[in-house]
Amino acid sequence: SPETAALDYDVIIIGAGLSGMYQLHRLREIGLKARIFETGTDVGGTWYWNRYPGARFDSESYSYGYSFSKELLQEWEWSEHFAGQPETLRYCNYVADKFDLRRDIQFESRVTAAIYQGDTRSWEITLASGARSTCRFLVTAVGPLSTPTLPRIEGRDDFEGQSFHTARWPKEKVHFAGKRVAVIGTGATGIQTIQTIACEVGHLTVFQRTANWAAPLHNGKIDAETQRRIKAGYGEIFARCKETFACFVHTPDPRGAFEVSDAEREAFYEKLYGERGFGIWQGNFKDILIDRKANATISDFVARKIRERVKDPDVAEKLIPKNHGFGTRRLPLETFYYEVYNRDNVELVDLVATPIERITRDGIRTSEKDYAFDIIIYATGFDAITGSFDKIDVRGANGARLRDKWQHGPETYLGLMVDGFPNMMMLMGPHTALGNIPRSIEYSVDWVTGLIRFAIDNELTFLDATPEGTAGWTDHVKALGVGLLSNEVDSWMTGINRNVEGKQTRIVARYSGSAPAYRERCDAVAARGYDELRME
Numbered sequence: 001s002p003e004t005a006a007l008d009y010d011v012i013i014i015g016a017g018l019s020g021m022y023q024l025h026r027l028r029e030i031g032l033k034a035r036i037f038e039t040g041t042d043v044g045g046t047w048y049w050n051r052y053p054g055a056r057f058d059s060e061s062y063s064y065g066y067s068f069s070k071e072l073l074q075e076w077e078w079s080e081h082f083a084g085q086p087e088t089l090r091y092c093n094y095v096a097d098k099f100d101l102r103r104d105i106q107f108e109s110r111v112t113a114a115i116y117q118g119d120t121r122s123w124e125i126t127l128a129s130g131a132r133s134t135c136r137f138l139v140t141a142v143g144p145l146s147t148p149t150l151p152r153i154e155g156r157d158d159f160e161g162q163s164f165h166t167a168r169w170p171k172e173k174v175h176f177a178g179k180r181v182a183v184i185g186t187g188a189t190g191i192q193t194i195q196t197i198a199c200e201v202g203h204l205t206v207f208q209r210t211a212n213w214a215a216p217l218h219n220g221k222i223d224a225e226t227q228r229r230i231k232a233g234y235g236e237i238f239a240r241c242k243e244t245f246a247c248f249v250h251t252p253d254p255r256g257a258f259e260v261s262d263a264e265r266e267a268f269y270e271k272l273y274g275e276r277g278f279g280i281w282q283g284n285f286k287d288i289l290i291d292r293k294a295n296a297t298i299s300d301f302v303a304r305k306i307r308e309r310v311k312d313p314d315v316a317e318k319l320i321p322k323n324h325g326f327g328t329r330r331l332p333l334e335t336f337y338y339e340v341y342n343r344d345n346v347e348l349v350d351l352v353a354t355p356i357e358r359i360t361r362d363g364i365r366t367s368e369k370d371y372a373f374d375i376i377i378y379a380t381g382f383d384a385i386t387g388s389f390d391k392i393d394v395r396g397a398n399g400a401r402l403r404d405k406w407q408h409g410p411e412t413y414l415g416l417m418v419d420g421f422p423n424m425m426m427l428m429g430p431h432t433a434l435g436n437i438p439r440s441i442e443y444s445v446d447w448v449t450g451l452i453r454f455a456i457d458n459e460l461t462f463l464d465a466t467p468e469g470t471a472g473w474t475d476h477v478k479a480l481g482v483g484l485l486s487n488e489v490d491s492w493m494t495g496i497n498r499n500v501e502g503k504q505t506r507i508v509a510r511y512s513g514s515a516p517a518y519r520e521r522c523d524a525v526a527a528r529g530y531d532e533l534r535m536e
């Protein structure tokens with residue numbers, strides 16, 4: 001039987017973001033030899049790369065941190081209800097120090113290939129440097145939003161000023177004072193960037209292709225008394241996140257939008273609009289994301305708010321989405337975003353009316369005119385969910401490529417494994433419950449750790465999902481998506497990225513059932529000794 005001793009590691013983990021870090025910690029706890037390979041120069045994943053101005057949480061800080069260590073929870077103090085990126089990156093570093101994670105993390109080590117070796121039941125991992133290592137189990141912790149994409153616009157390399165993708169922001173400070181700045185893209189990232197730099201730049205031009213619905217974040221400092229209550233209440237906070245639909249502190253209201261009077265509905269929306277965080281999205285009437293008429297009531301309400309907040313009625317109309325309803329794409333949360341357009345130094349360009357023709361040496365040419373810039377910021381998003389897998393040459397049993405298997409959209413077993421790719425487990429890959437991501441991460445890491453421990457205890461060297469298991473879960477995920485308004489809209493959530501070849505057709509890449517139902521299913525499999533897997 002295959003010899004573990006001949007392998008370099010028990011487990012190799014790809015990625016040192018929140019998933020990879022916790023996975024390493026858990027595997028060490030059960031005495032395994034594990035190693036992380038990470039592209040960046042330090043820990044933090046999303047919070048390492050996304051250093052753009054204004055990057056911050058949209059879920060409550062205290063619901064976002066790791067929950068696995070009581071000591072960590074008591075030691076760490078979030079300074080704001082929604083922490084900014086620098087603070088979150090400090091948190092990631094604090095965790096890495098506290099649990100001494102770095103000694104098993106190899107930085108500046110991009111994984112280019114992962115090839116399963118049938119004869120030794122192991123994986124061989126190749127880095128960009130050409131170095132190779134072997135392991136029994138492979139855990140991908142590559143992140144659902146970690147492969148940035150630049151627009152396919154002619155002339156991009158001709159521009160002579162500075163240009164950055166938000167997810168590849170330089171570590172050195174970017175000086176905006178007096179500069180003519182362009183932002184392309186108005187998703188969650190674009191909105192955070194725009195509202196943060198508008199008052200600092202000389203002139204800002206926002207290039208918007210699709211207007212997005214956004215609602216107020218209402219961030220603020222956490223005062224001492226609130227801090228004390230948070231620390232005393234962590235048990236309840238995490239218990240609450242465990243019960244809610246998507247692991248947020250918010251969960252859908254049990255009432256339908258038409259089960260209340262017009263006045264009550266209006267008052268409820270007003271209350272949600274005035275409250276912190278995702279409540280207006282995740283804590284709204286139960287039918288706003290499935291019923292068009294219900295959705296229209298909240299869309300109308302938020303449209304009215306935009307008209308109140310933006311002085312120029314033409315600009316306001318451009319900022320109100322016409323092709324999709326409120327909350328059917330990932331809802332960006334904002335802080336005086338709409339008011340930015342009342343400033344003299346800010347201009348909104350509607351790319352539907354005047355598309356970009358090319359990037360020039362000096363700036364951007366639309367069908368209408370030439371704009372000159374010192375800095376162009378690409379807030380153009382990611383090749384989401386499967387993009388980071390596509391970049392690695394992953395080959396399973398008999399040399400089958402993951403890329404081919406997923407050609408028409410991902411196929412997974414519980415979002416954790418793929419048949420034909422033995423001993424490979426995925427964290428935050430396709431078809432898993434995402435929501436408030438660290439909560440999902442902790443669950444998935446614990447499940448994967450349980451499975452690996454089971455294999456070790458039972459001297460199993462081969463774990464694989466079955467074709468039926470994969471087909472069954474994939475069908476289940478697709479069935480759950482039927483009737484959701486978000487699945488009828490183009491966005492990263494439906495696998496659309498107009499900048500990536502072959503990503504123009506909507507797919508179901510996300511599990512959209514409830515997180516408790518997801519956990520119940522995965523727990524049941526574990527409790528039955530993983531009887532749905534092939535094991536040897």
Ligand code: NA7
Nearest residue numbers: 145151152185186187188189190209210330379380381492
């Ligand atoms: P998103 O939400 O995918 O937004 C990307 C934005 O960039 C969106 O407004 C796009 O317009 C725009 N875009 C992309 N390509 C182009 C071109 N070629 N021309 C003009 N505009 C373009 O990414 P984010 O980074 O904002 O957020 C991703 C997630 O990260 C977010 O949901 C959070 O969960 C964290 P489009 O809508 O495609 O017309």
